Amino acid sequence: MDLQVHRIISFTEDVAVGLRQFREHLPEYSAEITNVIAELYAISATLTSLEGLTRQFPRNFGPVKADFDRVLVSLRYTLNEIINSFGKLDRRPTADNYRQIWHDLNAYLLEESGYSLKRRLNKYKLFLQELQDVVQNKTVDFRFLANLRKSIMSVLEEQDGRFAARLAGLSLDPPGSPTSSSSFSGGSVDAHAGGVGKRRSYERTRPGFRPQPSPLHSPTSTNDSAPPWAPDVPGSPISTSTTTQSNLSSAILNDHWAKDVFSYRGPMIKLPMTGESSKCLGDDVQDVKEWLHEQGFDEIAYISFDDKGSGLSVFFYVREQDNRARILCKSRRNRRAHKYYCLPLNMLEVRRVESCLQLCRRRRAGTELVPWLNLQFDSIEKMVIFFCAFLALRSQDGHKRVQDIRDCELDSEKELFGGIIDDDNFIHALRIYRDRISGAIRLQASVHEGDMKRAPVWTAFITRSIDSPYWIRRVNNRVLLREIRQVIFFPEYSPPRTSRGEHILKFTSEDDARDFVDVIERLSITD
Known part of the structure; x- marks a missing residue:
């Protein structure tokens, strides 16, 4: 050149x-x-x-x-x-x-x-x-x-x-x-970077969208009508490499929250590898990548599930105008060709089967769940992150609201605490979960009321933190956590912190704050 x-x-x-x-x-x-x-x-x-x-x-x-x-x-x-x-x-x-x-x-x-x-x-x-x-x-x-x-x-x-x-x-x-x-x-043009104002609200709503001029027919041979926001940030172009055991390293650099979600590098607790290998069980779709591109969808995340040489990769796509969310799967047809599968997230439900998550479609008047995609995970953290990201993307989809949500909790996790917090000027429900299989303990804040009720806002894995005597302290209705690594699933969320960097959990009642600390203290003794 x-x-x-x-x-x-x-x-x-x-x-x-x-x-x-x-x-x-x-x-x-x-x-x-x-x-x-x-x-x-x-x-x-x-x-x-x-x-x-x-x-x-x-x-x-x-x-x-x-x-x-x-x-x-x-x-x-x-x-x-x-x-x-x-x-x-x-x-x-x-x-x-x-x-x-x-x-x-x-x-x-x-x-x-x-x-x-x-x-x-x-x-x-x-x-x-x-x-x-x-x-x-x-x-x-x-x-x-x-x-x-x-x-x-x-x-x-x-x-x-x-x-x-x-x-x-x-x-x-x-x-x-x-x-x-x-x-x-x-x-060349000389300019100065500027700040961007942040809209505030006490009740979370879906990210804003602009109306689509006219809906177009989906190429996925379903009755769903198809009618990132995920731009790429400055950085090197995409380069992919083969990984194993559902590596959650994102191959797409962008400013959508999914970038940070799928680049999680915290401690991992292994899961016993049971259940079926990763594979898509649906019907492959011709020319779906071209269709997604023409309809205004942007790729916001890429995850490789190339265990046992399946060549399976999962991509999330979001359309800026209405936050319409779709999942695209790519598997190897032969050495030089691939098969593609695609569905809107709001046509799928997620369930846990051993070390796998299955994305399923409801059939027979909603009485039967039929697996469309099976994903095997080697750690509880990767499984939880994918689970929460799926729910968050689906809930933020402004095209069609999911009714009668049945998959808001992960099977084999037990809720040990539930309370209400004022979190970054929003009302969230805070829960403590413990996984029966791995023993992992985590916090999850979710939308408490409204159109997006139970949608995950953030989660944090705290299994290794609760043993520290200096990790948690309570001041009236506020609980201060010395160290917490949040995985955030919502745009414009800013974690509240003290001047010393402690994370603030501001409960709406002092009783909830006291109960939260009691549960953590019991877990630190019995875990």
Whole structure:
């Protein structure tokens, strides 16, 4: 690769820096702009990685060079449109000035491609990552690659046409559009990062969403109508490796809470490996990855369950507009091909069978549970994290509420305490669970009332903490925990702490606080 690629990498990062100013002045669009910034950094990281791979595998790069050049041209067009919009800011811009320019930019790009700026950047990123896999001789979904190529080439054709019209002295810009001219020279923009305000509420609700224009039929051959928010944060491009025993290390870097959930690195308590191996028991679906992408779903988490060579991987997808959540499973069909399975989370229930979690569908008027996916775990922590993440994602789905929830507790866990806490200005139910099989002890805070009742907010494994005499103390209705490592399943949750770093459990009654401490003290003696 030549100097031109280095300039595009720098140009991409400059645009990301410039957009921070918009985020600072437009808190109502902070999530959307953060998504765009994250995609830009992910593109920059992928380009940097590809540059290194071309030196490592020069012969493999030749067949994809034409595709690579085309996507860079389209990317440069898009970056120029954004940079040109920066030039329309007043000398002392107001929030209204930023808002108008942001609206105009998005309207122009939407008219040009038929989808949002974030979606366009996501396509660039995915296409570059697929080219990266080709260069490394990894297994590639060529149908997915072809669909991405077709989409990007369609945008590029429109961009070329508009650019040619400008050169001819014509103007295709709508009134107030962000672009009056286009150039192939990159520039940099100086900006300062800004903070984002946080909406407060005493009762938890689902994360906000924008309505989908019209529902489209699902390709999964079910009656469910398909009609991240999970952007990638700055970091290295995705690289996957084979792991065993349901390794919960996320291969996707993003700012969705699932990133931290599936990268848990705390102490583990082993489970006896019993039950069936990990496998999907449903019907495979053709072209489902392409369908998810076209419907606006983003991959927020990847977990490998490649025990016994099954090649099974599980992906969670969420759509930004309505937090619609789906699970995608990939298993090996043969050495060069894979099978894919996909369902909405709100069509599934979870149950524990020995060292496995089974995601099941209800049949025969809801009287029978039929396994769709079986996942085997080698530690109680991995099992609990997956269980809680599944429930949280399902409860945050704004498309269709799950009625008559029957799987809010994990089989073989016994509830030893239940009380109400005021937690980060929200009312949560706090419970202590002890697993009968592994002996693991954990805390779980859940939504107490409302539409999302029993949805997990956070959990913490405390088996090794309760033996310390200095770990817990009570001050009236507050219990202070010296050390606690929470796994958080809800956006915008901020753990309350003292100035000394102790975690605060603020009970709504002093009796609950006293009972909580008593249970912990009994466990420290009998455990």
